Amino acid sequence: MNALLRDANPPLTRSVEDYLKVIYHLSNQGGFAATSDIAAMLDVAPPSVSGMVKRLSETGLIEHVPYRGVQLTAQGRRAALRMIRRHRILELYLTQHLGYDWGGVHAEAEQLEHAVSDELVERMASALGHPLYDPHGDPIPTAAGEIEEAELVSLADAPVGLKLELRQVGTQDSARLHYLAGQGLTPGVLLTVSERQPFNGPTTVALVPSGDPRVVGRELAQLLWCREVPVDGYGAAAR
């Protein structure tokens, strides 16, 4: 078959969709996604990434600077955000309508995101009342491809004394998620930073309004992304 006659815009394969998502996450802060980081996140060998990168840049989904890394083009970014929308709507639907807990949804959504039709995604979004956040607090991109960019501080960096709303939990690891849920540390919770031990020590917080203390080690604290709340306090209701 003549290459010129081949479909100019074939649908993306599931591999390509996953590559675009991880490139989005790795280059989100404006930088380049490195080959080895992409390889690690997708659990493939670095040469596999080099090969895929060649194809993706030929099709105009990414920009490749050899030995530096890659970034998404506008087209690639649109495709990535479409996948992220699907993934997060699926996660929320599975928790809200099918009894999944937030530690178990990720793996299921990782598969389903490639199989659902646009129609099904939008039907689930409707059934959920067009939600803005997934079960982990991550913002759901709109169908038009816009995504909320919140300025959040990690609990590991938040100064003592601050009152915070926990907004996002930055892991998909189900053991960590289950532990955090057991501690009552889920998106939407209010807390104040009561102290922090030196030398990368744990952070102690007090839940609001109960006042219950929680001691959070640095590894987990780095995963807890928070929004500062005015101390007089109706920030959560205003969200």
Add this chain to the structure above:
Amino acid sequence: MNALLRDANPPLTRSVEDYLKVIYHLSNQGGFAATSDIAAMLDVAPPSVSGMVKRLSETGLIEHVPYRGVQLTAQGRRAALRMIRRHRILELYLTQHLGYDWGGVHAEAEQLEHAVSDELVERMASALGHPLYDPHGDPIPTAAGEIEEAELVSLADAPVGLKLELRQVGTQDSARLHYLAGQGLTPGVLLTVSERQPFNGPTTVALVPSGDPRVVGRELAQLLWCREVPVDGYGAAAR
């Protein structure tokens, strides 16, 4: 990599899963599924089927008699029924919980059946109350791999005068399904055969209890599979 060290039981690919399903449907009545019929149903070229048939028989999923066709082994049959269970539960879930109509579910389920986990399938089955039939009236295999074998007559062959319950609609074509639904011809409906024109002519039925007449051409009548109902009449309630 040494072939002997490769995974002895790799998960089935989506292609393999679809081949097994169509072989099941084509060889259901005990016969052999022909290469060209498999090719037509999967919309691939016959040599592609020959190649796949070789691999599937090497892995013990089918039995191949060259130039005759193929049949499923016990293992292949189990795999096929597992896919059919997934497909039918998905179809029913999409219609019952997400507002799909019965003409639109098939294509969606055809993709999702390969992506859902066993856990998700069983959660959907629970949410549906462990249903026995899909939206088209087809029986849903159990998780253990058993399937109801009903003796049904096609409306095209049913003798005049008989009282019938419409049980299954044997097509996935959405135009035909929409038309039939518009005529009130959906699984569970009761009807009596009032007359049939000769020379492959249409069959006229009366809906029960309304008595409304419906004239059904031979092509559609052949798709309507019915169960005979005792004339005194509580068959439907006993189902």
Add this chain to the structure above:
DNA sequence: TAAGATGATTAGGCTATACTAATTCGATAA
């Protein structure tokens, strides 16, 4: 500034799945 170390790429191969063109088998019909 030259050597390592580290990370990226190229070279070469493998499997799954499809295709077209050529060939072969088997059933039917002269």
Add this chain to the structure above:
DNA sequence: TTATCGAATTAGTATAGCCTAATCATCTTA
């Protein structure tokens, strides 16, 4: 009983993904 025809198979090729081993580029450090 053989010629023929349609179905099935084989031969050969392509693409998407992945791999390991070898090479190459860039950054760091002595």
